[in-house]
Amino acid sequence: MKNRYDSRPIGIFDSGVGGLTVLKELLDAFPHEHFIYLGDTARVPYGAKSARTVERYTIQVADFLIRRNVKGLVAACNTASALGIGALRAHCDTPVLGVIQPGCQQAMVSINDKHSHIGVIGTRSTIASGAYPNTLALLEPQLKVSSLACPLFVPLVEEGWLDHDATIMIVEQNLAPFIKNPVDVLILGCTHYPVLKPVIGKILGKKTKLIDSAEAVAESLGKLFNNVIRPAKKGEQQKVEFYVTDVADRFQEVAGRFLQGLAVDSVDMVDL
Amino acid sequence: MKNRYDSRPIGIFDSGVGGLTVLKELLDAFPHEHFIYLGDTARVPYGAKSARTVERYTIQVADFLIRRNVKGLVAACNTASALGIGALRAHCDTPVLGVIQPGCQQAMVSINDKHSHIGVIGTRSTIASGAYPNTLALLEPQLKVSSLACPLFVPLVEEGWLDHDATIMIVEQNLAPFIKNPVDVLILGCTHYPVLKPVIGKILGKKTKLIDSAEAVAESLGKLFNNVIRPAKKGEQQKVEFYVTDVADRFQEVAGRFLQGLAVDSVDMVDL
Numbered sequence: 001m002k003n004r005y006d007s008r009p010i011g012i013f014d015s016g017v018g019g020l021t022v023l024k025e026l027l028d029a030f031p032h033e034h035f036i037y038l039g040d041t042a043r044v045p046y047g048a049k050s051a052r053t054v055e056r057y058t059i060q061v062a063d064f065l066i067r068r069n070v071k072g073l074v075a076a077c078n079t080a081s082a083l084g085i086g087a088l089r090a091h092c093d094t095p096v097l098g099v100i101q102p103g104c105q106q107a108m109v110s111i112n113d114k115h116s117h118i119g120v121i122g123t124r125s126t127i128a129s130g131a132y133p134n135t136l137a138l139l140e141p142q143l144k145v146s147s148l149a150c151p152l153f154v155p156l157v158e159e160g161w162l163d164h165d166a167t168i169m170i171v172e173q174n175l176a177p178f179i180k181n182p183v184d185v186l187i188l189g190c191t192h193y194p195v196l197k198p199v200i201g202k203i204l205g206k207k208t209k210l211i212d213s214a215e216a217v218a219e220s221l222g223k224l225f226n227n228v229i230r231p232a233k234k235g236e237q238q239k240v241e242f243y244v245t246d247v248a249d250r251f252q253e254v255a256g257r258f259l260q261g262l263a264v265d266s267v268d269m270v271d272l
Numbered sequence: 273m274k275n276r277y278d279s280r281p282i283g284i285f286d287s288g289v290g291g292l293t294v295l296k297e298l299l300d301a302f303p304h305e306h307f308i309y310l311g312d313t314a315r316v317p318y319g320a321k322s323a324r325t326v327e328r329y330t331i332q333v334a335d336f337l338i339r340r341n342v343k344g345l346v347a348a349c350n351t352a353s354a355l356g357i358g359a360l361r362a363h364c365d366t367p368v369l370g371v372i373q374p375g376c377q378q379a380m381v382s383i384n385d386k387h388s389h390i391g392v393i394g395t396r397s398t399i400a401s402g403a404y405p406n407t408l409a410l411l412e413p414q415l416k417v418s419s420l421a422c423p424l425f426v427p428l429v430e431e432g433w434l435d436h437d438a439t440i441m442i443v444e445q446n447l448a449p450f451i452k453n454p455v456d457v458l459i460l461g462c463t464h465y466p467v468l469k470p471v472i473g474k475i476l477g478k479k480t481k482l483i484d485s486a487e488a489v490a491e492s493l494g495k496l497f498n499n500v501i502r503p504a505k506k507g508e509q510q511k512v513e514f515y516v517t518d519v520a521d522r523f524q525e526v527a528g529r530f531l532q533g534l535a536v537d538s539v540d541m542v543d544l
Contacts, residue, residue, distance in 0.1 A: 042325045043315050048430075050519035053314045155427040158320075166441040173438070247322035 006230035009034040009239075010221075011065030011094075012074040015057075016044035017158070017251060018191030019076030020258035022099065022214045026074070027240065027262070029218040032232045034239040036068055040272070042245035045154055046079040047123025047190070054125065058084030059091050060272045064243070066094055072229045074217065075099065078190045079123050082131035095228045099191070102220040103213030104135045107185050110209050117144045119178050119208070122189030124149040132189055146183065150174045150193075157192040158254060163199060171199050178204060187211045195257065242267040278502035281306040281511075282493075283337030283366075284346040287329075288316035289430070289523060290463030291348030292530035294371065294486045298346070299512065299534070301490040304504045306511040308340055312544070314517035317426055318351040319395025319462070326397065330356030331363050332544045336515070338366055344501045346489065347371065350462045351395050354403035367500045371463070374492040375485030376407045379457050382481050386412050391450050391480070392419045394461030395426065404461055418455065422446045422465075429464040430526060435471060443471050450476060459483045467529065514539040 010030075012023055016039045023037055040046075040061050046054050058080045062073055073096045075081045075088070081098030089096055107118055120132040127149040136145050152170050161167045172179070178186065186208050188194055194212040201210060225231045244251045248267035255264045282302075284295055288311050295309055312318075312333050318326050330352045334345055345368045347353045347360070353370030361368055379390055392404040399421040408417050424442050433439045444451070450458065458480050460466055466484040473482060497503045516523050520539035527536045 042321060048522065049314060050521075053518045151431055152427055152433070155424055159423055161424070161442075164441075164445075166438040166445070169436075169438040169441070170433075173436075246325045249322075250320065 004230060005233045006071050007034070007232050007236060008069050008071040009036045010072050010074065011036050011038070011062070011068065011070035012076050013038045013040070013061045013065060013080070014077040014191060015040050015046040015079065017254045017258050018154075020255055021191050021194050021212075022074065022076035022217050023240070024259050024262065025214045025218040026221060027238065029222065030231070031238050032234055032236040034232065034236070036065060036070065036241045036243065038065060038243045038270075039251060040245050041251055045123070046077065047125055047154060048151065049079075049125060051083040051125070051129065054079055054083040055087040058088050062088050062092060062094075064270060064272060066092055070094060072097065072224065074221065076191060076217070078126045082122075082126045082129040095224060097217065097220055097224060099213045099217055100131050100135055102216035103187050103189065103211055104132065104139055105220075106213065106216035107136070107187050107211050108139050110185050110211065114140050114142045115144065116184040117146065117181070119183035119186040120145065120147045120189050121150045121175070121186065121193065122147070123154065124151050126189055132187060146177065146181070148174065148177060153196060154190065154192045157195045160257065162195060167196075168199055168203070171196065172203055175200070175203055178208070183208055185209045185211055187213070189213070243270050245270060245272055276502060277505045278343050279306070279504050279508060280341055280343040281308045282344050282346065283308050283310070283334070283340065283342035284348050285310045285312070285333045285337060285352070286349040286463060287312050287318040287351065289526045289530050290426075292527055293463050293466050293484070294346065294348035294489050295512070296531050296534065297486045297490040298493060299510065301494065302503070303510050304506055304508040306504065306508070308337060308342065308513045308515065310337060310515045310542075311523060312517050313523055317395070318349065319397055319426060320423065321351075321397060323355040323397070323401065326351055326355040327359040330360050334360050334364060334366075334368075336542060336544060338364055342366060344369065344496065346493065348463060348489070350398045354394075354398040354401040367496060369489065369492055369496060371485045371489055372403050372407050374488035375459050375461065375483055376404065376411055377492075378485065378488035379408070379459050379483045380411050382457050382483065386414045387416065388456040389416045389418065389453070391455030391458040392417065392461050393422045393447070393458065393465065394419070396421045396423050398461055404459060418449065418453070420446065420449060425468060426462065426464045429467045432529065434467060439468075440471055440475070443468065444475055447472070447475055450480070455480055457481045457483055460485070515542050517542060517544055
């Protein structure tokens with residue numbers, strides 16, 4: 001009989017620290033798995049780069065994890081999911097889970113009406129790719145989808161300007177179209193943005209539901225375990241390894257903001 | 273008799289578009305030279321990266337220009353100048369001019385008193401390197417030098433938020449130590465910052481002289497022509513070639529802000 005368990009690690013990657021919001025959810029949901037997180041901190045951010053460059057970097061990052069014998073890959077980065085995942089799936093046999101599809105599915109669950117107005121915010125490259133409206137259109141062609149690039153949100157989060165007046169002003173100006181024409185649901189299409197949830201929520205009001213795809217990814221990974229890959233045994237102890245492509249000091253510092261207190265003990269550096 | 277002229281190009285590089293402020297000055301000052309500009313737009317920004325990574329990228333970028341047979345290299349990026357230029361000089365025989373030394377020399381010319389208070393602003397990595405205070409201390413050990421990292425200025429400039437209220441607020445908060453303890457001279461230690469000169473000038477007032485190293489670099493290159501490398505013949509027509517490591521669309525768009533109207537006709541992409 002085929003083994004029901006697979007103790008190999010799950011690889012999870014991002015351009016930098018943003019993917020840690022996804023890792024946090026996965027750690028909560030899967031207490032017996034072994035995770036290897038790789039942040040491409042030498043080449044961060046991906047958000048203003050071209051499809052060609054993001055594809056190339058995504059494959060290099062994934063190849064490092066594949067060499068570590070992972071059983072599955074989680075692209076915990078919206079830009080890599082939007083621009084790089086097609087090329088990655090063509091490149092390798094390892095199952096790959098992105099953040100776009102789970103986020104869209106969660107948005108669908110939150111609406112009551114197929115004519116709902118869904119807003120999407122993300123990096124310049126994610127929005128330009130059209131990945132979110134295209135995926136939503138496949139789920140429900142009659143939705144109204146409006147997208148906005150918010151390129152300053154990532155640096156504000158990275159620098160910890162989370163509730164400063166200047167941040168509120170920048171978020172207000174960026175989201176002005178959604179203040180004028182409210183959306184029922186807003187997909188936070190960048191793993192950095194959930195950190196700005198309080199400010200965004202205050203500006204858009206309670207009628208707009210905010211979708212954080214990190215939670216949705218954990219649910220999708222659970223489904224993947226039933227269908228494509230096998231989970232670790234219940235007795236296994238959870239493990240996490242951290243790798244970055246640039247030196248680790250600042251990663252450890254910023255990681256605290258994303259993992260909400262979970263300690264990042266040791267981080268190793270790799271050249272890609 | 274040795275030839276007095278050298279028609280080979282001058283290589284100028286930056287992590288992205290910031291170095292175009294330096295190129296602009298060089299184009300004005302040297303109407304007969306051939307310039308090759310390389311922006312490492314795939315891996316921009318360098319400003320929060322480690323010395324090791326910046327060294328590696330600086331050498332890769334310079335090697336591309338050296339293969340193009342340049343007679344001299346201009347590191348038109350403060351972070352590359354602060355962290356990468358030592359390794360680059362050890363790596364190649366081509367004369368290399370950075371932006372730190374010229375900026376410091378220009379600051380020295382602007383002060384009347386060797387006990388003057390000099391402020392330096394730059395990216396996180398430039399400031400952490402101590403390159404500016406170290407260079408200033410060699411020129412005049414009795415100066416008082418205060419440094420401040422301003423990591424949000426680059427994204428604000430790249431996104432064109434040049435005089436928005438939020439920008440004024442962020443600049444004010446970053447420069448608060450220099451409002452409290454005024455400096456006689458402020459070195460704009462990042463090639464992006466001159467674009468924010470109007471806002472910075474308004475906040476610090478007329479008593480603080482702002483130093484933009486781009487002008488100083490043109491002067492230093494003139495001195496290099498007398499001592500180390502030979503200029504092109506007077507009859508030669510000025511030429512510029514542009515290369516980037518990520519696709520060119522956005523480079524062309526943002527370049528306009530930096531070259532102040534000078535058109536960037538064609539940009540080629542290279543893989544490093």
